[in-house]
Amino acid sequence: MARKNAKHRMVLSPQARTELETILGARYVTDDPALLSGYAWNTGVGKIPGGDKFAPIWPIAVVLPATTEEVAAVIKCCKRHGLSFRPHSTGYGSMGCVTSPDSICIDLRRMNHLEILPEDRMAVIGPYATANQLQAEAHKHGLACHVVGAGPSHSPLASATSLIGVGITSQFTSANMRNMLAWEWVTPEGEIIRGGSAASGMGWYASDGPGPGTRGLLRGFFGGGGGIGVFTRIGIKLFPINHKGKMETLGQVPQLRSPLPPNTALLHAIFPSYDAQRSATFDLLQDDVCTVLLRMPPNHVGWTLTESNAEFVRRTRDGTLPEPARPENSANWTILIASRSAAEHRWRHDTVREIVAHHGGRFAEMTTEEEGVLYHNLATSQYVPRVLRASGGITTSFGVLDSFHFLPKAVEMGEMMLAEDTAPGGDLCEGSPDEQWIWPHEGRYMWAENIIHFDATNEASRAAGARALIGHFAAQWKDPVGMTGLLVGPIQDVTGPRIGKAPAFARKVKTYFDKDDRSKTKEYVIPNMPPVVEKILPALRPVLSSAPVLHILSKLVGKNGI
Amino acid sequence: MPGGDLLAERLAATDRCTRCSQCKFVPVPKSRAHMSACPSIDFVEYHAGSASGQLIMASGIAHGEIDYTPELLDTISACTMCGACDTACKVNFAEIVEPLEGLYAFRARIVADGQSPKRHREIMEKIGETGSSQGVARSERAKWATGLTFSTRADVLLHVGSVLSYDASKHQSLRTIVEAVQQAGVPLAYLGQHEGSCGMLAWDLGYHEQARTLANAFVRQVRQSGAKTVVTFSSSAISAYRSIYPRMDIDTSDIRFLHFTEYLLEMAETGRLSLKTASDHAWRKVAFHDTCKLGRLTEPYQRADYSLTKEMGGIYASRSPEALNFSRNGIYEAPRALLRQMDIEVEELERNREFSYCCGAQGGVKETRPAAAKMAARNRLDELKETESQVMVSACGNCAHHLDKHARAPATVVDLIDILAPSIVVGAANAAVRER
Numbered sequence: 001m002a003r004k005n006a007k008h009r010m011v012l013s014p015q016a017r018t019e020l021e022t023i024l025g026a027r028y029v030t031d032d033p034a035l036l037s038g039y040a041w042n043t044g045v046g047k048i049p050g051g052d053k054f055a056p057i058w059p060i061a062v063v064l065p066a067t068t069e070e071v072a073a074v075i076k077c078c079k080r081h082g083l084s085f086r087p088h089s090t091g092y093g094s095m096g097c098v099t100s101p102d103s104i105c106i107d108l109r110r111m112n113h114l115e116i117l118p119e120d121r122m123a124v125i126g127p128y129a130t131a132n133q134l135q136a137e138a139h140k141h142g143l144a145c146h147v148v149g150a151g152p153s154h155s156p157l158a159s160a161t162s163l164i165g166v167g168i169t170s171q172f173t174s175a176n177m178r179n180m181l182a183w184e185w186v187t188p189e190g191e192i193i194r195g196g197s198a199a200s201g202m203g204w205y206a207s208d209g210p211g212p213g214t215r216g217l218l219r220g221f222f223g224g225g226g227g228i229g230v231f232t233r234i235g236i237k238l239f240p241i242n243h244k245g246k247m248e249t250l251g252q253v254p255q256l257r258s259p260l261p262p263n264t265a266l267l268h269a270i271f272p273s274y275d276a277q278r279s280a281t282f283d284l285l286q287d288d289v290c291t292v293l294l295r296m297p298p299n300h301v302g303w304t305l306t307e308s309n310a311e312f313v314r315r316t317r318d319g320t321l322p323e324p325a326r327p328e329n330s331a332n333w334t335i336l337i338a339s340r341s342a343a344e345h346r347w348r349h350d351t352v353r354e355i356v357a358h359h360g361g362r363f364a365e366m367t368t369e370e371e372g373v374l375y376h377n378l379a380t381s382q383y384v385p386r387v388l389r390a391s392g393g394i395t396t397s398f399g400v401l402d403s404f405h406f407l408p409k410a411v412e413m414g415e416m417m418l419a420e421d422t423a424p425g426g427d428l429c430e431g432s433p434d435e436q437w438i439w440p441h442e443g444r445y446m447w448a449e450n451i452i453h454f455d456a457t458n459e460a461s462r463a464a465g466a467r468a469l470i471g472h473f474a475a476q477w478k479d480p481v482g483m484t485g486l487l488v489g490p491i492q493d494v495t496g497p498r499i500g501k502a503p504a505f506a507r508k509v510k511t512y513f514d515k516d517d518r519s520k521t522k523e524y525v526i527p528n529m530p531p532v533v534e535k536i537l538p539a540l541r542p543v544l545s546s547a548p549v550l551h552i553l554s555k556l557v558g559k560n561g562i
Numbered sequence: 563m564p565g566g567d568l569l570a571e572r573l574a575a576t577d578r579c580t581r582c583s584q585c586k587f588v589p590v591p592k593s594r595a596h597m598s599a600c601p602s603i604d605f606v607e608y609h610a611g612s613a614s615g616q617l618i619m620a621s622g623i624a625h626g627e628i629d630y631t632p633e634l635l636d637t638i639s640a641c642t643m644c645g646a647c648d649t650a651c652k653v654n655f656a657e658i659v660e661p662l663e664g665l666y667a668f669r670a671r672i673v674a675d676g677q678s679p680k681r682h683r684e685i686m687e688k689i690g691e692t693g694s695s696q697g698v699a700r701s702e703r704a705k706w707a708t709g710l711t712f713s714t715r716a717d718v719l720l721h722v723g724s725v726l727s728y729d730a731s732k733h734q735s736l737r738t739i740v741e742a743v744q745q746a747g748v749p750l751a752y753l754g755q756h757e758g759s760c761g762m763l764a765w766d767l768g769y770h771e772q773a774r775t776l777a778n779a780f781v782r783q784v785r786q787s788g789a790k791t792v793v794t795f796s797s798s799a800i801s802a803y804r805s806i807y808p809r810m811d812i813d814t815s816d817i818r819f820l821h822f823t824e825y826l827l828e829m830a831e832t833g834r835l836s837l838k839t840a841s842d843h844a845w846r847k848v849a850f851h852d853t854c855k856l857g858r859l860t861e862p863y864q865r866a867d868y869s870l871t872k873e874m875g876g877i878y879a880s881r882s883p884e885a886l887n888f889s890r891n892g893i894y895e896a897p898r899a900l901l902r903q904m905d906i907e908v909e910e911l912e913r914n915r916e917f918s919y920c921c922g923a924q925g926g927v928k929e930t931r932p933a934a935a936k937m938a939a940r941n942r943l944d945e946l947k948e949t950e951s952q953v954m955v956s957a958c959g960n961c962a963h964h965l966d967k968h969a970r971a972p973a974t975v976v977d978l979i980d981i982l983a984p985s986i987v988v989g990a991a992n993a994a995v996r997e998r
Contacts, residue, residue, distance in 0.1 A: 028607075030608060030633065032631050032633040032634070033622075033627075033628045033629070033631065034610060034619050034622065034628050034629075034630075034631045034633055034634035034637070035608045035609075035610045035633050035634075035637065037610070037615075037618050037619055037621075037622045037627065037628050038581070038608065038609030038610045038612075038614070038615040038618050038619070039609060041579070041581050041614075041618050043579070043580050043581050044580050044581055044582065052577065052621070052625050052627075053577050053579075053618075053621065054621075054622070054625070054627050062608060064607055064608070090583045091581060091583065091609065092580075092581060092582050092583055096581065107608070107609070109607055110607065112594075114594050129594070130583075130587065130597070132587055132590075132591050132597060133591060133593075133594040133597050134594075136590075136591045136592055136593050136594060136597065137593065137594050140593075151582055151584065151654075152584075152587075153582060153583040153584050153586065153587055246592045247590060247592075249590045252888065252890045252916075253589070253649055253652055253653055253888045253889060253890065253916055254652050254653045254654070254656055254888060256589060256590065256653065307656060307883075307888075308656040308657050308879070308880055308883045308886060309656060309657060309658065309873075309877050309878055309879040309880070310657065310879040310880040310881075310883035311883055312877070312879075313873045313874060313877060313879045316874070376590075380589075380590060382589070382653065382654060385580070385582050385584060385654040385655075386654045386655075388580050388582070388654070388655070389654060389655050389656060389658060390876070390877045390878070391578075391658075391876040391877060391878060392578035392579075392580055392655075392658055392659070392878070393876075422875070424874075424875070425875075426875060427875070428875060428876070429874060429875045429876040429877050430874035430875040430876075430877070431874075453876065454876065455872070455875070455876030456577070456578070457574060457577065457578075458876065461875075461876055
């Protein structure tokens with residue numbers, strides 16, 4: 001049987017293979033198509049596959065280095081042989097696949113260093129230290145890590161170096177674009193550079209210090225997207241929590257739950273309107289009484305509180321879902337209060353209740369089991385992968401990163417983009433009118449991200465997913481809802497002046513360090529772009545956001561994937 | 563092509579894998595050291611070694627994206643089919659992927675395509691010739707029972723299984739327990755050298771037709787013996803009876819299948835047997851290793867319509883959600899209860915019950931990829947370091963033998979039957995024992 005796309009795939013030259021095997025050992029170099037297939041699966045958060053799940057471009061080889069020095073040697077080997085490369089940590093979602101046919105995939109699985117430095121409230125981690133491992137070890141010291149919206153098995157290093165880094169506990173764990181401390185980096189030329197305090201030999205506690213403070217240069221706000229070499233180790237912030245030790249788990253698969261630690265409460269506030277929710281939010285943040293604030297659309301709460309899709313569908317239809325999961329309760333906050341003493345807890349608890357009541361809100365009735373399930377999923381970030389349970393296909397919106405003044409408008413925008421296709425008979429999975437996940441960062445700005453559920457096996461549904469995805473950008477260009485959060489890849493250039501000269505600056509960094517563009521990605525800036533093209537791209541916004549072009553683009557994506 | 567049909571049936575579910583990597587990890591790890599759920603990915607290291615990676619390869623074969631390669635066959639040979647991936651996946655994905663069903667289908671497709679690895683073929687030849695994957699002559703199978711008397715027909719049929727039948731070091735314990743059951747007034751039937759493979763390993767290796775033949779032959783033997791209850795010492799067999807035979811549409815609703823730990827517990831609870839303090843052993847605290855086959859893979863499989871319907875515009879919902887396997891109803895409690903009755907404290911390993919880590923002995927890995935099996939055993943034994951106990955107990959002869967082979971002092975591995983045998987007492991020995 002001939003492989004369908006074999007003729008489009010490049011092969012590893014014998015010379016390059018020999019060199020790679022010399023660097024790593026033959027066991028850790030493969031160009032076997034069967035073993036490569038796992039690195040060509042076009043899926044996960046943010047992805048829209050084509051007719052089958054395989055990406056059109058496969059890596060020509062996968063290598064498994066164990067040390068920073070081996071990574072550097074692999075990159076130099078790529079350079080000698082005119083090959084590109086793509087770092088790969090856990091491989092979940094948007095940056096899992098290579099984007100050029102001459103790319104080697106550098107799977108960093110063997111680089112799973114994890115060291116907790118409790119007195120410095122930080123950890124030093126490698127690319128394959130996953131969030132669930134880091135969280136488990138941090139908890140032993142009364143600390144917690146920030147977990148981004150990619151579930152517990154993602155790489156915090158990848159998040160901190162390469163893509164924004166927002167996550168549902170951001171009210172107290174900030175976001176990973178601000179959580180990266182010192183770093184170790186292999187440049188696209190294969191040089192090993194340590195930055196921040198790590199460069200001084202004084203530890204890993206700061207992004208600035210005796211060494212060069214270049215965090216902003218290397219990752220900026222959006223992250224390098226795997227397009228600027230390989231990060232092999234970082235210092236990352238941890239945050240104190242009100243209990244120490246292993247997380248207790250009760251219940252049975254899949255409805256695992258955890259009892260709330262002492263001086264902890266999980267409340268689900270429901271407001272009469274988004275305006276009321278917004279007003280309450282300002283007061284809640286002003287008084288700094290909430291450890292976590294999270295708004296999930298009710299149907300997503302329902303997926304967590306039911307053990308299977310069948311149960312979710314049945315209980316949606318017969319109206320027996322718990323109160324937080326009912327569609328009429330869409331203006332809501334799940335609130336976690338974690339205090340250090342009974343007195344503090346009383347004060348925070350009473351203050352939250354008073355603020356919610358003052359703004360016309362109330363609290364949903366929940367059983368202890370439901371409360372335990374929600375707490376468990378919040379603390380472990382299992383919420384996020386569970387969102388994929390409905391159909392196995394999701395992508396997401398532009399993300400709003402701005403003041404909570406924009407909360408009602410963000411929801412309205414979410415509804416505008418989804419309501420038609422998520423209504424019965426539409427091309428997307430049925431759901432809430434909007435599917436915005438919303439939370440605050442550090443008591444200040446709002447993150448809102450509209451989740452788009454499509455049926456990956458259905459071309460019309462994939463096209464509708466693409467239409468909503470691209471449509472979000474087009475809508476933002478026409479009528480901005482605050483600052484756009486997920487401006488990855490060329491979208492930055494098209495968006496243009498609204499985000500200042502960030503893309504041009506990032507391009508200078510990319511071009512300086514990687515003039516041959518060996519560190520290949522679609523999620524970073526387009527390298528080596530002539531200034532005239534840079535100027536023209538923003539002018540294309542009206543064309544790209546016109547109905548006919550949107551229609552054609554979404555059809556193309558639905559057919560071929562992105 | 564029966565195997566091909568099965569993979570075709572599972573292909574939509576396989577293609578729904580989101581490559582989230584959750585199948586590689588226990589759902590809520592307690593430490594970095596023991597966060598892995600999957601011995602296969604720990605050995606292979608490329609993504610292909612995980613359940614997700616195998617499903618992707620299966621999809622690649624089915625969609626014509628890849629061909630069979632030696633590396634593919636080596637990779638799947640390192641998977642013990644322990645089902646930890648299935649449990650981990652279902653925490654988030656419930657019915658929409660069901661990795662273990664995909665792995666069963668992929669193995670069947672490999673066999674149907676004539677691509678079964680050479681070592682797997684050799685195992686199947688041995689099973690065909692001798693009724694055992696070890697290839698030991700049938701005449702050796704019942705040697706452990708020399709001098710014991712069994713009924714031709716009885717309500718209870720004893721099934722010993724291949725591992726214990728040929729492990730001479732366990733024969734004294736096995737005899738002691740069987741004799742105690744008989745002395746307690748239970749006539750036992752036993753197939754002796756006519757006892758064959760339960761079909762579990764054949765199923766795991768993808769030889770579903772052969773597994774069905776073996777299963778049907780055994781069920782016929784049970785019916786011929788007049789037994790209404792089968793008591794087995796084999797964790798593979800109890801898994802096959804409860805979880806695999808229903809998949810093969812073999813109706814065993816008239817037969818009650820019990821693992822010996824369940825049966826002994828039942829006898830102890832009704833006063834026909836009792837267990838005295840296990841005073842022969844210096845240790846009073848042990849860590850218990852949940853065998854995959856005895857635990858999560860013994861959850862009964864219900865005959866039901868497992869297909870999905872597309873609801874609400876693209877939400878994939880099970881037609882029989884009550885039949886979904888979440889590994890909740892395996893045999894977890896009986897061996898622990900027996901240990902407690904012998905005044906032995908059971909200390910839980912970090913990965914326990916449905917989240918247990920496979921020791922590497924199952925699925926043909928021990929025979930096919932010994933290095934992978936050894937790594938799995940060493941990984942499992944490392945968990946003892948986190949406990950106060952230095953003794954790991956298993957209720958599975960296969961696991962106990964394999965773990966023991968790779969244990970390094972001070973770690974010790976003990977087969978549960980070796981603790982039970984010196985403690986077993988016919989009748990309710992004394993009230994205190996019963997109350998415990």
